[in-house]
Amino acid sequence: TIWYLYRDNLLPRHTKFVGYARTKQTISEVKEKCKKYMKVRPGEEEKLKEFWEANEYFAGSYDKRIDYEMLNQLISKFEKGPVANRIFYLAVPPTVFEDVTVNIRNACVSIKGFTRVIIEKPFGRDDESSDKLSGHLAGLFKEEQIYRIDHYLGKEMVQNLMTIRFANQIFSPSWNRENIASVLISFKEPFGTEGRGGYFDDFGIIR
Numbered sequence: 001t002i003w004y005l006y007r008d009n010l011l012p013r014h015t016k017f018v019g020y021a022r023t024k025q026t027i028s029e030v031k032e033k034c035k036k037y038m039k040v041r042p043g044e045e046e047k048l049k050e051f052w053e054a055n056e057y058f059a060g061s062y063d064k065r066i067d068y069e070m071l072n073q074l075i076s077k078f079e080k081g082p083v084a085n086r087i088f089y090l091a092v093p094p095t096v097f098e099d100v101t102v103n104i105r106n107a108c109v110s111i112k113g114f115t116r117v118i119i120e121k122p123f124g125r126d127d128e129s130s131d132k133l134s135g136h137l138a139g140l141f142k143e144e145q146i147y148r149i150d151h152y153l154g155k156e157m158v159q160n161l162m163t164i165r166f167a168n169q170i171f172s173p174s175w176n177r178e179n180i181a182s183v184l185i186s187f188k189e190p191f192g193t194e195g196r197g198g199y200f201d202d203f204g205i206i207r
Contacts, residue, residue, distance in 0.1 A: 002017060003034075003038050003048070003051055006047075006050075006051045006054070007044060007047055007048075007051070014081070015054065016054055016055075016056070016075075016078045017054055017055045017056070018055075018056045018057070018058060018071070018074065018075055019055070019056070019057040019058070020057075020058050020059075020060060020071055021059065021060075022059065022060070022061060022062070023059060024059045025057065025059065026057065027052070027055055027056060027057045030055070030057050031052055031055075056074060056078075058070070058071050058074055062092065062096040062099050062100055062103075063096070063099040063103070064103075065103050065106060065107055067103075068103040068104065068106070068107035068108050069107045071107070071108060072107050072108045075108070079110075079112060081112075082112065083112055083113045084110055084112040084113045085110060085113035085114045085115070085116075086108070086109070086110040086113070086114075086115050086116070087115075087116045087117075087118065088104055088108070088115070088116070088117050088118065089118045089120065090117065090118060090119055090120060091120045092120075093199055093203070094122060094123075094124065094125065094129075094133075094203055097119065097133060097136075098133075098136050101117060101136070101137060101140055101141075102140065104117065105140040105141065114145070115141075115145060116145050116146075116147065117137075117141055117145060117146055117147070118147045118148075118149060119137075119146065119147070119148045119149070120149055120150075121149065121150035122150065122203050123148050123150070125202060125203050
């Protein structure tokens with residue numbers, strides 16, 4: 001997705017992408033793993049080369065501040081201009097949201113621009129954990145710095161439910177709370193949990 005945005009010139013020109021995870025790997029290994037997903041069209045080879053030159057990778061833990069301080073040093077190396085904004089996209093297990101956001105707040109906020117934090121689903125596992133996470137984030141960032149996203153709600157079938165209901169006379173009179181007890185949406189995908197079974201036991205679409 002980031003490659004498509006870069007390819008279509010939909011990102012600021014001097015955007016730098018820094019991957020951070022626990023896995024010990026090089027940017028070359030990341031590049032190799034991504035190849036089959038990137039759908040590079042003929043004539044885009046030079047653009048792809050530019051894209052990878054804009055990528056870095058750093059391996060660190062979720063809970064050690066020193067790793068985030070080193071991450072901050074790496075990011076700072078690329079912030080040459082008078083303004084440098086940072087967006088942190090957290091595609092991490094909900095159990096480490098608190099550790100990660102505390103360390104970002106303490107060691108990685110931008111000093112030359114804005115800092116934004118994107119929380120990728122799920123936002124807690126029930127009302128209590130969701131409220132707790134909201135309270136935690138409120139103590140670290142202003143509300144306008146936080147963006148919550150559930151990419152399953154971006155699936156076309158989910159987006160089209162309202163259109164299907166109101167654009168079809170057969171459904172409009174009957175699709176309401178008097179006639180429907182529950183809604184079940186199933187997504188069939190050609191792969192399994194791929195090592196993330198423990199995560200799905202407590203969070204996400206299977207639960």
